[in-house]
Every structure is written in C-alpha cells, then in structure tokens.
Amino acid sequence: MNLRINFSSGVPIYLQLIEQIKHAVDTGAVREGEQLPTIRKVAEELAMNPNTVARAYRELERDGVIEVRHGLGAYVAEPRASSAKSIEIRKAGAVLRPAIEKGVALGLSESELRRVFEDELSRLVNDAIAARRRT
Amino acid sequence: MSETIISTQGLLKSYSGKPALRGLNLAVPRGSICGFLGRNGAGKTTTLKLLLGMLRPDGGEIRLFGETVKSEASSIAARQRLAFISEDKELYPYMTVGQTIRFTRAFFPTWRRDLEEKFLELFRLPREKAVPKLSRGMRTQLMLLLAMARGSELLMMDEPTSGLDPAMTEDILQALADLAVSDETTVFFSSHQLMEVEQICDRVCLIDEGQSVIQGVLDDLKAQYRRILLVFDAAPPLALAGLPGIDHLRQRGRTASILAHNNVDAVVESARALGAISTEVRPVTLKELFLDHVRGE
Numbered sequence: 243m244n245l246r247i248n249f250s251s252g253v254p255i256y257l258q259l260i261e262q263i264k265h266a267v268d269t270g271a272v273r274e275g276e277q278l279p280t281i282r283k284v285a286e287e288l289a290m291n292p293n294t295v296a297r298a299y300r301e302l303e304r305d306g307v308i309e310v311r312h313g314l315g316a317y318v319a320e321p322r323a324s325s326a327k328s329i330e331i332r333k334a335g336a337v338l339r340p341a342i343e344k345g346v347a348l349g350l351s352e353s354e355l356r357r358v359f360e361d362e363l364s365r366l367v368n369d370a371i372a373a374r375r376r377t
Numbered sequence: 378m379s380e381t382i383i384s385t386q387g388l389l390k391s392y393s394g395k396p397a398l399r400g401l402n403l404a405v406p407r408g409s410i411c412g413f414l415g416r417n418g419a420g421k422t423t424t425l426k427l428l429l430g431m432l433r434p435d436g437g438e439i440r441l442f443g444e445t446v447k448s449e450a451s452s453i454a455a456r457q458r459l460a461f462i463s464e465d466k467e468l469y470p471y472m473t474v475g476q477t478i479r480f481t482r483a484f485f486p487t488w489r490r491d492l493e494e495k496f497l498e499l500f501r502l503p504r505e506k507a508v509p510k511l512s513r514g515m516r517t518q519l520m521l522l523l524a525m526a527r528g529s530e531l532l533m534m535d536e537p538t539s540g541l542d543p544a545m546t547e548d549i550l551q552a553l554a555d556l557a558v559s560d561e562t563t564v565f566f567s568s569h570q571l572m573e574v575e576q577i578c579d580r581v582c583l584i585d586e587g588q589s590v591i592q593g594v595l596d597d598l599k600a601q602y603r604r605i606l607l608v609f610d611a612a613p614p615l616a617l618a619g620l621p622g623i624d625h626l627r628q629r630g631r632t633a634s635i636l637a638h639n640n641v642d643a644v645v646e647s648a649r650a651l652g653a654i655s656t657e658v659r660p661v662t663l664k665e666l667f668l669d670h671v672r673g674e
Contacts, residue, residue, distance in 0.1 A: 250575050250662050251660065282555075286555055289550040289551040289576060290550075290576055291554065294596060
C-alpha cells in the first residue's frame with residue numbers, strides 16, 4: 243500500500259488516510275485478512291503525527307473496514323457491505339480504460355486527462371445539485 | 378489524552394509597561410505534538426520563558442503536569458520532568474559528541490541508554506566528532522538526544538528546525554513522531570515553518586498580540602474552516618459583512634473572499650440570496666488561517 247499525504251492541501255490528514263486505505267481495500271491492493279502497517283510504521287515513514295494515524299485507524303475500525311487485534315495490529319476486515327462496491331469499482335475501471343487510451347492516442351497529457359475527467363465529474367455533480375434544488 | 382500537560386489561564390506579562398501577554402489561555406494534552414505559532418513579537422518566546430520559570434508572570438496561572446507553578450520549588454519540580462531546546466543551541470565547544478553525552482548523562486539518574494543509542498543511530502551522529510565541527514542540523518540532533526535521553530515527559534523547543542535543510546528537518550520530524558508513539562512524550566514547539574507544523578503536529582496554537590486566536594486539533598480546524606469565494610454582478614452588497622459565522626471578509630471588484638467556520642452552508646445560501654452569481658467553497662490551509670488571523674483587516 244502506497245500512502246501519499248498532501249499535508250498542506252487543507253484536507254484533514256486523517257480523512258486523506260481513511261480515503262486512501264479504503265481505496266486500497268476497494269481496489270484489492272490490500273485484501274481481507276492482510277495486515278496493515280502499524281501506527282508507528284505509518285507515523286515514522288511519513289514523519290507524521292501518530293495520533294492522527296490512530297484517529298484514522300479508529301474511524302476505519304468503526305466503519306468495519308479494518309479490525310484491530312490488540313497487540314497484533316490492524317487487519318483488513320471481512321468483506322464489508324461495500325465488497326459489491328469493490329467489484330463495481332473494478333468494472334468502472336474497465337469501462338473507463340478505453341476512453342483513457344483514446345485520450346492518450348489523441349496526445350493528451352496526464353494532467354490534461356485528469357482535468358477532462360474532473361471537469362466532467364464536477365459537471366455531473368453540479369447538474370445533480372441543480373436537479374435536487376428544482377424539485 | 379485527557380491529562381493536560383501544559384495549561385495557562387489568563388497569563389499576563391509586561392516589559393516596562395509594554396504588554397507582551399494579555400491573558401493567554403493555553404492547553405496542551407499529554408502525548409500531543411503542538412505547534413506554537415505567531416508572528417515575531419506575538420509573545421511566543423515570552424510564553425516559553427514563563428513556562429520554564431525564567432520569567433515570572435504579572436498575573437494569571439501556569440499549570441505543568443497538572444500542578445500549579447507558583448513557587449520556585451514547584452517550578453524546579455516541573456523542570457525536572459521537562460527539557461528545553463533553545464533556538465541558539467549552545468553546547469560546550471571543547472567536547473566531542475561522546476564527551477557531551479557522558480558529561481550530561483552524569484546529571485540525570487533516570488538517563489535512558491536505550492534512547493541514547495537509538496538517537497545516535499537514527500541521526501548517524503559520530504561520537505568522536507568535536508562539537509564545533511558539527512553542522513547546525515547535527516547540533517539540533519545532539520540537543521534532541523540530550524533532551525530526550527533524560528527521560529523527559531515534555532519537550533519544549535524554540536524554532537527547532539530553523540536553518541536546517543529539508544533532509545535534516547525530515548530526520549527531526551521522524552524522531553518526534555517516534556517519541557510521540559513510544560513514550561507518549563508531549564512536544565510543544567514554536568515555529569515559523571507552517572509546512573512542518575502541518576506535517577507533524579496534531580494540535581496548533583496561534584497567538585497574536587499576546588492572546589490565543591486559534592487553538593485546537595489541526596484536522597478539526599481544517600474541517601471547520603472554509604474559504605468561500607463569491608462573484609457578483611456588481612460590487613458585493615454591504616449586507617455580506619453582517620452574515621453570522623464570518624471570520625474575515627475581503628472584497629475586490631465584483632468578488633468577495635470569506636473565511637468562515639461552522640456556519641458555511643448558511644453563509645453560502647445567504648450569499649446566493651444576496652445575489653451572488655457564482656459561489657465556490659474551498660478547504661483552508663494552515664497558512665491561510667495564519668495570515669487571515671494575524672494580519673487583521
């Protein structure tokens with residue numbers, strides 16, 4: 243699992259950790275029963291605050307994503323309600339891949355592709371918000 | 378996390394009639410790493426000196442490790458449990474690293490050889506190197522070793538990483554992370570390096586003109602505060618300034634930039650009702666919090 247934290251993005255750090263660990267579980271980068279790095283290891287490797295790592299682990303445990311076995315460490319929990327979601331995420335990846343490949347063939351750079359994706363996504367989100375306000 | 382290691386209530390200090398601290402309230406719980414922020418002259422060094430018993434307050438209360446620090450005796454009792462690293466990082470120039478460690482060790486019956494070895498290895502400090510030949514970063518590392526191997530429960534530092542290169546800074550931050558995990562050591566340090574504070578601190582205290590203006594868990598502050606960017610057809614309406622929940626408002630042309638906390642959704646709704654044609658809500662960085670609070674209007 244490759245954790246990358248943007249400390250000065252303004253997004254709470256424990257939320258960034260939660261998102262990345264959930265994503266790793268959803269995409270199968272870490273699987274059920276596998277051990278997560280200890281709080282100490284994460285804190286030392288990223289040179290970040292251990293209380294913040296502990297807070298992320300506490301919330302992940304509460305959400306049923308991980309299981310903390312005392313004295314042993316944290317493990318990825320049994321498939322949660324969203325294990326169906328992890329299949330959906332892999333399906334969505336398969337749907338998007340040809341579109342991305344087409345973009346690359348058209349000569350778009352990584353950041354341009356990212357921008358296109360994010361623009362389209364925020365357009366969808368804005369439309370949804372506007373629709374909700376109309377009803 | 379419930380025990381409060383550093384606490385001040387209404388702390389007052391003036392230098393020949395000129396107030397440096399105007400009722401400072403401070404609370405740092407055990408095991409946290411707290412960044413102490415503020416402009417030069419905001420009162421940071423005065424606060425550290427008062428906590429260390431180097432100065433006496435004109436009023437207010439200091440509690441360290443839960444005990445009121447009033448008399449010289451209570452101050453000494455507290456000082457035995459804490460360590461301080463000043464900004465100038467003075468060491469004896471005629472000793473080597475190893476001699477400095479041996480010399481210091483003799484004063485402290487609770488000296489931790491395991492921590493001494495651990496930090497020597499982590500910092501790759503050569504025992505035989507003469508103190509004057511140490512780089513600024515290595516001096517900081519040696520001082521950190523001396524401070525921690527004493528078995529201190531509280532480490533206070535005045536700008537520990539000023540003048541250090543990024544690699545050295547990362548080593549120091551790693552050591553602090555390690556201390557907070559292993560021994561529940563509480564760390565309180567002043568700094569102007571907002572990036573390193575965001576990286577290593579779980580709490581911050583921002584002071585301005587001798588008073589605390591923001592204090593708390595950094596992730597909670599980031600979750601509470603938002604920057605709201607508004608665009609209007611004409612100059613932003615004056616009523617904007619009166620909206621509840623607004624900390625700061627800046628206007629330029631047809632746009633307004635608002636720093637708000639807690640009440641963000643209501644502020645956005647009200648701004649729309651006042652005719653904002655575009656609204657954007659963004660997370661706030663520590664740097665923005667700092668600048669918005671210490672610059673004033």
